[in-house]
Amino acid sequence: MTAKKSTPEKRGSAFSETLDATATRSASTANGNVSKYSEPPPPQQQHQTPRFRELELEQRYIDEPRKLRVVVIGAGLAGVIAGTLLPAKVPNIELTIFEKNADVGGTWFENKYPGVRCDIPAHVYQTSFEPNTQWSEEFAQGAEIREYWQKLAQKYGVYDRLKLSHNVTGLDWDAEDSVWKIDVVDLQTGRQFTQTADFVLTAVGRFNAWKLPDYPGLDEFEGLLRHTSNWDPEFDPAGKRVAIIGNGASGIQVVSHLHKKVAHLDHYARSPTWIADSFAGDKTSLEPKPYPEELRQRFAEDPAAYTAWRKAFEDKYWRGFETWLRNSDRNNDARVALTESMKQRLLQSNRPELLETLIPEFSPHCRRLTPGPGYIEAITAEKTDYIQTRIARFTKTGIETVDGRHREVDAIFCATGANVDMIQPFPIRGPDGALLSDLWSSGRPDQGGDDHPGFPYTYLGAATPGFPNLFFVHGPNAAGRSGSVPHSVEVQVSFFARCLRKAAREGVRTLQPSRRAADDFVEYCDAFFRSTVLTEDCSSWYNGGRPGGRIHGLWPGSGAHVETVLREPRWEDWEYTYLNRDGNRLMWYFGNGQTRREEDLTSDMTRYVRDPAEIDLRTLHDW
């Protein structure tokens, strides 16, 4: 009945006849009875509805995707991976990457403090597609990691798409043309310009917007004051009295390395934290752990042996999910093991009484666990003051704590982390003029209402409702508990490539996640994280520095879990507009009804015909 009713007046009779015949056939075969489905429609309804329009075909081939202008902001490892994978995976992409620094590498370009190195093995902390078999140390130093990403960028042509020393200062959605207007400053010339893009991916890092603390008197201090991410390479620690504030991973690394070289060290660590020996059992050390030459040579000569070795080595970084879960045996075991290890190290340093003040109340893994070789030894050394009393203010010559004690120093290094609210470091204005930073900021008085979530409100950490054609690479809720950062970025960028391909192939003008999908994601996150130790009472970049707060720093699940989710996009969770001027979702996509491929007489139209022995039914026709 429906089909018949909606048959347009001007369509040929053959069309109506076919529908009639189908309707009658299906109705009469169902149970032998003739239902009202086969009855002819009342005559007055037959030629009434204007539901179908007469649209013009778009003169294009279905297999010729549109050109997409895509901008990536940031060229840390996330931007470099995007700059490598997107051109390979998205046909007809026109990609520009803006990076404010003078070279790629992000974290590994900027952080040059003594002792900076990865704390998971370098063989794990690299891409899947460009393995370096020749890492010199198990936990490579910052410079070697930086070099890896620079070489990769060179090899895959990322520099050709890159505009270095270009700072992005704002994004505005142009609703008329459905494009992003990106304000950029060329830091070398001072020239400001606006670039237009169909899609923008931010890859600005989680720790790039490092911050100094805001104590009174900060400007008065007359010695050297630096954030650890802004290290002064000229600084000579010999004979100096130095203060280091913060006991996150950066503070722990700097303290361990610097204390031997300075005359005196004041370490301000206001909160207790767990000090680990390793992640996944690979023990870090203060001194380099070089790979033996023979092993490196074997890896160079025998790629298959290297791959097998790496697979086995990396496997353990995918396990141990249960350690995250509240009251789990593995988390309890971790507490016992870490306590014992810290106790032993304090005993060896003749300071067993410190254990009580060092052990946190929160469970291990509430904040990111940090291997700290040499750290306990450094804070118990005679020349170190380990200070848990809160800082009151900076003075001309040092730091005063709230108990009124003043300590003079020559230099203060703030390992005080970064802005971890995950708000992009430039204004992003959406279609209705709303600023993303306002919506995500926790400081708004009307926070918590439907329109102002007050935290990084996203769908899969990938995109946010109300801001079309905008993706976040390694932003909120991006990476899981396990796996590695480069792997999770590869997986996420591949997901974005699927979205971009869909837009380019199907003539999607805009896509954004629906509010319902984002709400469902947040509800899942909340339920999931409640079952973990992450929502205990600790301050971390997972919770934006709000103890017990909503977790937006991690994917709600394991690394393997996020990989599974991102492999098959749930297209029903997105809202679309289309390039076709009449809003028809298929006109542009289906085009003239043909493929370019079949027009091209040299193309292989029978690629499905292969040696049957080579055919894998699981991937048959999946190309």
Ligand SMILES: Cc1cc2nc3c(=O)[nH]c(=O)nc-3n(C[C@H](O)[C@H](O)[C@H](O)COP(=O)(O)OP(=O)(O)OC[C@H]3O[C@@H](n4cnc5c(N)ncnc54)[C@H](O)[C@@H]3O)c2cc1C
């Ligand atoms: C000292 C330190 C050590 C770390 N060690 C480890 C480790 O051992 N293992 C691990 O898994 N993780 C580690 N991390 C986390 C590390 O940040 C990530 O693993 C990874 O490097 C992040 O890469 P990214 O590209 O997402 O961000 P980033 O490396 O931060 O890169 C972001 C880039 O965006 C650019 N950018 C930002 N704003 C703009 C703008 N407005 N315009 C243009 N460009 C812009 C920045 O200049 C930067 O180059 C460490 C972090 C720090 C700070």
Ligand SMILES: NC(=O)c1ccc[n+]([C@@H]2O[C@H](COP(=O)([O-])OP(=O)(O)OC[C@H]3O[C@@H](n4cnc5c(N)ncnc54)[C@H](OP(=O)(O)O)[C@@H]3O)[C@@H](O)[C@H]2O)c1
């Ligand atoms: N390879 C590595 O070993 C390595 C090295 C560095 C960083 N990282 C990565 O980067 C992440 C960030 O590490 P991070 O050390 O840079 O930052 P972080 O983990 O956020 O730690 C910041 C530290 O500064 C303290 N702090 C902040 N503001 C302060 C203030 N006003 N006064 C006193 N103390 C203050 C914090 O204390 P509270 O806890 O009390 O707030 C915390 O101890 C790590 O979790 C890790 O993922 C890894």
